[in-house]
Every structure is written in C-alpha cells, then in structure tokens.
Amino acid sequence: MSTQQQLLNQLKTAGYKLTPQRRAVIAALVKSANPVTNQSLHAALKPDHPEIGLVTVYRTMALLDKLGLLCRFNYGDHISFRAGPPEHHHHLVCRGCGNVVDFTDHCPLELQSAVERNTGFRITEHTLEFAGYCRSCQEA
Known part of the structure; x- marks a missing residue:
C-alpha cells in the first residue's frame, strides 16, 4: 500500500472526511522528495489546484501532524514536514x-x-x- 493511501486510510479511520482538498494536499506532500513547508506545498498545489487556499494547507497539515502522521523538522522559526510518523530516527x-x-x-x-x-x-x-x-x- 502506498504512503498516500496509508495516510488517507488513517484519516478515515480517525473519523475525518477525505475531501478533494485533503487528498490533493496529501498527494503533493507524498510526492515531494524533501521536507516541505506549508507555503512551499501550497505553491506546488497552485498550478493544478488554484482553488486550494493556504489556510486549507495549514489546516490539513496541522491535522496530519496532530494525528502523528508527519515527521516535523524545526529549524528555529522554520518548520517543515515530511510524510510519515515521527518514529524513532x-x-x-x-x-x-x-x-x-x-x-x-x-x-x-x-x-x-x-x-x-x-x-x-x-x-x-x-x-x-x-x-x-x-x-x-x-x-x-
């Protein structure tokens, strides 16, 4: 099962709707080879999904982070994420x-x-x- 499908399944299991916007954010997140910021993820989504606002990206990433589905990287004031749990690494x-x-x-x-x-x-x-x-x- 792909990482994208795993994230979608975990969202659904936790009782959240799999909206087209959440699906698009997750697809772009998983596609990225390096950690992404909310802003860079939004910029990557804009060409194919101009209807997705920056607030939607922030809310989706905050939800994924709250559910423990993201690995977070803190560099001072700079925060970026990569798909996957914050497992021991x-x-x-x-x-x-x-x-x-x-x-x-x-x-x-x-x-x-x-x-x-x-x-x-x-x-x-x-x-x-x-x-x-x-x-x-x-x-x-």
Missing part, C-alpha cells in the same frame, strides 16, 4: 540545500540512558538533528 540537515538524511541505524541509545541517569528525567521520545552542509553544498 535522527536527521542530518543540510543548511544549504535543505536535504534531510535519516540515520536511524546510528542511534546513540547509551546517550539517552546517560541523560536519564544524570537528570532523573524519564525520556519518552526525542529528536536528534545535526545541521551542517552536505558534500554538494560544501563543494559549491
């Missing part, structure tokens, strides 16, 4: 081109254990992002 984020690379297999679980031990804090979830410049951007 980590990111390398290029400040030049915006490319995001997952590196789940290098999870420093011993770091999480040490933080819990040293602070008495029980960690239930976390995100880890390293920001810098990919090879292509370094060469440019």
Whole structure:
C-alpha cells in the first residue's frame, strides 16, 4: 500500500472526511522528495489546484501532524514536514540545500540512558538533528 493511501486510510479511520482538498494536499506532500513547508506545498498545489487556499494547507497539515502522521523538522522559526510518523530516527540537515538524511541505524541509545541517569528525567521520545552542509553544498 502506498504512503498516500496509508495516510488517507488513517484519516478515515480517525473519523475525518477525505475531501478533494485533503487528498490533493496529501498527494503533493507524498510526492515531494524533501521536507516541505506549508507555503512551499501550497505553491506546488497552485498550478493544478488554484482553488486550494493556504489556510486549507495549514489546516490539513496541522491535522496530519496532530494525528502523528508527519515527521516535523524545526529549524528555529522554520518548520517543515515530511510524510510519515515521527518514529524513532535522527536527521542530518543540510543548511544549504535543505536535504534531510535519516540515520536511524546510528542511534546513540547509551546517550539517552546517560541523560536519564544524570537528570532523573524519564525520556519518552526525542529528536536528534545535526545541521551542517552536505558534500554538494560544501563543494559549491
């Protein structure tokens, strides 16, 4: 089953209508190779769906995020999303081109254990992002 169909099924299961606008937003989101902002997603939708407003994109993305169907990337005031749950994984984020690379297999679980031990804090979830410049951007 495609990611797009999975998102639609999860929305329907949660009791939400699968409106043409939500379907279009989800299709554009899934189609994007890199994380998207609400504004960039709206711009991508405009040529084929001029009737979809920016508010509709914001509301649809907020709903998907609330349901845990998006992976969110925060860079200061800049927020972008990628389809998929915010599962346990980590990111390398290029400040030049915006490319995001997952590196789940290098999870420093011993770091999480040490933080819990040293602070008495029980960690239930976390995100880890390293920001810098990919090879292509370094060469440019």
